[in-house]
Amino acid sequence: MAKDTQSKARGPAVRTGPLMAPAVSLLVLWMIVPLAMTIYFSTLRYSLLQPDAVSFVGISNYIFFFQDPALWTSIVNTLSLVGGVLVASIAIGTLLAVVFYETFPGASIARLLVVAPFFVMPTVAALIWKNLLMHPVNGLFAFFARSLGLPPVDWFSSLPLTSIGIIVTWQWAPFATLILLTAIQSLDREQLEAARMDGARGLTLFYHITLPHLARAIGVVAMIEAIFLLSIFAEILVTTNGGPGSATTTLPYLIYKTALLDFNVGMASTGGIMAVVLANIVGFFLIRTISRNLDS
Amino acid sequence: MRKSLAVRIANFVIGWSAAIVFFFPIFWMALTAFKTEPAAIATPPKLLFSPTMINMRAVLDSADYLHFFQNSLIISCAATLLAIILGTPAAYAMAFFPGGRTKDVLVWMLSTKMMPAVGVLVPIYLIFRDAGLLDTHVGLIAIYTLMNLPIVVWLIYTFFKDIPKDLIEAARMDGARPLSQFFFLLLPLTAPGFASTGLLSVIFIWNEAFWSINLTVTNATPLTAFIASFSSPQGLFWAKLSAASLLAIAPIMLLGWLTQKQLVRGLTFGAVK
Numbered sequence: 220m221a222k223d224t225q226s227k228a229r230g231p232a233v234r235t236g237p238l239m240a241p242a243v244s245l246l247v248l249w250m251i252v253p254l255a256m257t258i259y260f261s262t263l264r265y266s267l268l269q270p271d272a273v274s275f276v277g278i279s280n281y282i283f284f285f286q287d288p289a290l291w292t293s294i295v296n297t298l299s300l301v302g303g304v305l306v307a308s309i310a311i312g313t314l315l316a317v318v319f320y321e322t323f324p325g326a327s328i329a330r331l332l333v334v335a336p337f338f339v340m341p342t343v344a345a346l347i348w349k350n351l352l353m354h355p356v357n358g359l360f361a362f363f364a365r366s367l368g369l370p371p372v373d374w375f376s377s378l379p380l381t382s383i384g385i386i387v388t389w390q391w392a393p394f395a396t397l398i399l400l401t402a403i404q405s406l407d408r409e410q411l412e413a414a415r416m417d418g419a420r421g422l423t424l425f426y427h428i429t430l431p432h433l434a435r436a437i438g439v440v441a442m443i444e445a446i447f448l449l450s451i452f453a454e455i456l457v458t459t460n461g462g463p464g465s466a467t468t469t470l471p472y473l474i475y476k477t478a479l480l481d482f483n484v485g486m487a488s489t490g491g492i493m494a495v496v497l498a499n500i501v502g503f504f505l506i507r508t509i510s511r512n513l514d515s
Numbered sequence: 516m517r518k519s520l521a522v523r524i525a526n527f528v529i530g531w532s533a534a535i536v537f538f539f540p541i542f543w544m545a546l547t548a549f550k551t552e553p554a555a556i557a558t559p560p561k562l563l564f565s566p567t568m569i570n571m572r573a574v575l576d577s578a579d580y581l582h583f584f585q586n587s588l589i590i591s592c593a594a595t596l597l598a599i600i601l602g603t604p605a606a607y608a609m610a611f612f613p614g615g616r617t618k619d620v621l622v623w624m625l626s627t628k629m630m631p632a633v634g635v636l637v638p639i640y641l642i643f644r645d646a647g648l649l650d651t652h653v654g655l656i657a658i659y660t661l662m663n664l665p666i667v668v669w670l671i672y673t674f675f676k677d678i679p680k681d682l683i684e685a686a687r688m689d690g691a692r693p694l695s696q697f698f699f700l701l702l703p704l705t706a707p708g709f710a711s712t713g714l715l716s717v718i719f720i721w722n723e724a725f726w727s728i729n730l731t732v733t734n735a736t737p738l739t740a741f742i743a744s745f746s747s748p749q750g751l752f753w754a755k756l757s758a759a760s761l762l763a764i765a766p767i768m769l770l771g772w773l774t775q776k777q778l779v780r781g782l783t784f785g786a787v788k
Contacts, residue, residue, distance in 0.1 A: 246664060315533055323530055332538035343760040346742065362558055446629060452632075
């Protein structure tokens with residue numbers, strides 16, 4: 220092991236293998252074993268209701284799955300939800316980052332209040348919105364609508380996916396704000412000042428100085444959010460249960476339903492593989508951005 | 516920097532409007548927690564009312580709630596501690612004795628986070644069922660340890676990286692062995708880093724709702740899954756829901772507010788500092 224004589228040596232003075240082994244081997248297992256099992260199950264006809272009637276069916280689960288309209292509905296739902304929330308939360312986050320970059324009376328308190336929803340657990344967020352705010356009879360929004368002489372909106376019946384989108388945006392816009400505010404703070408004040416001297420104002424300043432500076436951070440936010448949003452589950456479970464019909468059945472919810480309500484291991488695994496592929500497409504870009512950052 | 520009055524007023528107005536809009540649901544929930552059940556669903560909504568502790572007492576008096584709270588606490592602390600114990604040696608090795616593949620290992624660890632939970636729901640559920648791990652603390656602790664291990668390694672790695680090389684070199688010159696270097700130099704220097712890593716991990720686990728809902732029934736159920744049970748129509752007591760929710764989110768919100776700065780680093784794997 221290391222002796223002080225090695226202090227000048229460039230190479231490792233400590234054997235790193237045993238230090239790395241526990242974390243690395245556990246993560247390898249965590250990554251490979253369940254995924255391999257999912258791939259294997261996806262080639263089986265396997266229902267927990269008939270555990271003795273397991274048979275190998277090759278890719279026919281995939282063929283069946285691709286022909287099932289429920290899959291495409293769920294993928295469209297997933298992408299609409301993820302896309303909508305991404306756009307909304309990043310737009311709000313960018314605006315608020317710019318606003319909170321400046322100081323104004325009570326700015327630090329206002330900032331704490333803005334980021335608060337990010338720390339609310341998903342089940343609480345969804346149930347508070349569903350009942351206290353969006354309930355068509357006793358909810359606060361219904362009361363506001365009626366006071367304005369409008370018919371109250373039955374949020375989860377008439378706008379189910381939008382309603383869930385609103386709740387999720389409420390949780391994730393604070394995240395975007397938090398990250399983008401940190402990123403904007405490294406903006407060079409002198410550069411801003413110089414641009415202003417040159418006559419740049421307001422939106423021009425924003426488009427040519429602030430936005431390019433934030434570009435990479437916005438990319439990071441978008442990808443991290445996408446990874447989390449692709450797995451949105453609890454919010455749907457406690458509000459709509461995927462309904463009405465299949466209006467809010469996203470891919471994760473469809474898989475959950477197939478696995479734990481229909482007990483269809485084979486099909487659920489096939490769906491699981493789809494989810495993995497979808498997440499990896501997004502993840503690929505995130506990894507690339509972050510590992511590039513590791514070099515600098 | 517001089518800014519026109521109009522811009523400053525606009526910032527003030529937008530900033531505070533956003534604060535009010537975003538915080539309002541939490542505020543309204545907190546208010547409802549102190550209403551009676553009829554007052555909670557009253558129309559028009561009651562802004563002024565005589566607060567009652569009846570819900571708080573009902574929630575706190577029920578052995579169930581404390582049981583779920585305890586589960587959340589045990590599971591999030593145990594998994595965090597385990598992840599730190601497992602992750603620190605790896606972070607130490609990669610930060611101070613980087614090899615040719617260190618960067619690849621770091622990126623690979625991060626990539627394990629890309630695995631969507633639903634992708635492995637079926638095998639994990641079956642493994643847990645066969646191993647008798649469903650609805651146990653051990654099962655959830657294992658899942659959460661593995662889930663947070665990459666983040667913990669990354670964060671501790673970046674904190675180790677921030678320590679000036681000269682300091683380590685000086686300690687080495689003085690003849691400090693790696694182990695004493697670690698305990699008497701690195702650990703004190705990075706104590707705040709360890710604290711914020713731990714807090715971030717606790718926050719993540721406390722709020723995790725996919726595995727907790729799918730892998731527990733009652734025994735090991737944490738708060739996220741317990742609150743989900745309020746979604747059933749017959750369980751719709753808004754005041755009680757609000758009281759239980761308030762108690763469930765309050766500790767984490769305080770932690771989150773205290774660790775905002777480190778949070779950004781942890782949430783973006785150091786890509787935004």
